[in-house]
Amino acid sequence: MWYTECGPMGDVVLSSRVRLARNIKEIPFSSRMTEEQRAQVVQSCKAAVVDGNSALKDSMKFFDLDNMETSDKQALAECHILSPQMADGKQKHRGLLLSDDQKTSILINEEDHVRIQCMAAGFDLENCLKQAERVDDILEEELTFGFDERFGYLTCCPTNVGTGLRASVMVHLPALVMNNGMERIISSLSRLGMTVRGIYGEGSKALGNIFQISNQVTLGVTEEETVQKLTRLVQEVVDTERELRKKLFDANKIALQDRIMRSYGVLTNAVSLSSEETMRMLSDVRLGVNLEIISTLTAEQVNDMMYRILPANIVKHYNLQSAADRDLKRAEIIKEIVKA
Template sequence: MKSGAFERNTEWLRGDGDACDVVMSSRVRLARNLAGFPFTSQASEIDQHQVLEACKSRILSMPIEDESQVMWVDLHDSKRDDRLLLVERQLMSRQHAKGKRSDGSGGTDSPRGLAVLLPDERMSVMVNEEDHLRMQVVRSGFALESCLHEINTLDDAIEEGIDYAYDARFGYLTACPTNVGTGLRLSVMMHLPGLALSGELEKVRNAACDMGLAVRGFYGEGSESAGDFYQVSNQTTLGKSDEMLLREMETEIIPRVIGYERHARSKMLKEQDTVLRDRVHRAVGTLRHARLMKVDEAMELLSLARLGVLTGVVEGIDLGVIHTLMLQVQPAHLQKTLGLELTQQQRRSARAEIIRGRLGNG
């Protein structure tokens, strides 16, 4: 990977856009498969190579915007730390980095690739993940409609040179039955510290599940929450149009969760002001003075610092710095920043040093 690929903030951490106090980013994914080939888990290595080359050729031949460029990564030939860095930047799944699929098939040598639109990384396409193509568009803030528009444009451009697997009755055919139909997955990354601190988060998660939504951790399926950041997405697509899915998420479900979180923050400021200030200032103090820091602890403390900035509890900290640190403290980003193979203890020390350097002593 190019040396500068990890030094800038990615689109989803830009920290602006509608409802950006609660919604960090919006993402739309499409799952597609090539006609005439088995799904990735059932495909031979020869089939996988043919799918990879067909998709790579089509993607790299498409016209792109001025000043943009496509970075292509052959993941089966890439280094482990480079793959992990791409996961940390939320450009692909952990499963794709490992080459492992949900049924246990595959491995690190499985033919697979990733295309990323630079410089803002708002578009990426995984090739030979669970489906032959998994494309995504990400935008900062609450912006599902614009994401959907962009991904439909990308999808149409790819389809001009590739024949998709499609059934007149069921729609687009996908490896996972829950994606059959539109193949569309809408999701938002939400920062919900108010609900977490007030003990209301579990109720909201249960309500979301009752409405047919999946609530996942920071890195999506199979991951845990980090710093009270959650991905909320639709679970099924069969029988629903793109417009119906968008309307449910954009006008009904997500605005309701945004309202719950804002109410929880406001209530804490009114009724538990001292407790909130204590939690936030302890977090900021630890970030500014700790000498060793685990990544999970760093994310929890940065989450509280972000809450403090947004509620006016702390001043003098730039939200952009917090967002940048959320990437810089991740293991692969630490390795790339320092250019060294680090032991666990060295990573914890380096992580704390980087945080102190960015936040200062107040």
């Protein structure tokens, strides 16, 4: 799948995403909707994409989240298609429109009526924005979104009002973490209108030294300006991470090799592995692949492991409900990929 690929600047940037928040005019925000209105939003969005003559009809499928197993929803959240809140939520009348390649999705009745998401491997915000705007235009052929001439698109949360755009980039920053440089980066980006979060967004941990960098400002700027600014700032973070990797390697090659190969040794020989310790060691291994310390694996294989070993993905594919059984299977999965 696309999220295991290595795109542009794939040594540091895992993926790019652009999300547009929209709400249907004359229907209350999600916090004030009735059950009937929630059902109406789902039906209207589904009809606009797959039931008519939409340009998206042949490439997207509708999924009723009310009838989807919790483990399947959580697996989609682990792949960043659903938000963790949407995957765990008990509220009825929620839907997902998902493209065949899983790069484009439309979340129905999350925080807003509609959330358009376009994702790509590596550093590719510009194309994500183009695709998101294309989907937005297609939806607006059938739906009328709430828009104010002064404020822009109206959203449930005031912090999204304006463009309704959240652009984000997932980055792997092991050298910055090793050098205790993340606090400075987070502070610097915050002053420039950006935010840094963990792997699954607000309130989540940076498992495997993976962080999300995204814009905070949506009012008074255009979509293009937001993406251009984020692109420039992420490029600076990438340059800093690459420079620190080289310094680490040059300053103490033996210690770095030892750390990376110890992680590789544990991963390839352990009988049982928790998801958190596996992600921590996969971070070392991914760094080792990019520094050419490890030649028996590709970055794509490491990316694949980072998704396949996550709890809900193991539940979905192997129906293992206990944490102990999942830990055993996780170790097996690592060995299978390494041997392949």
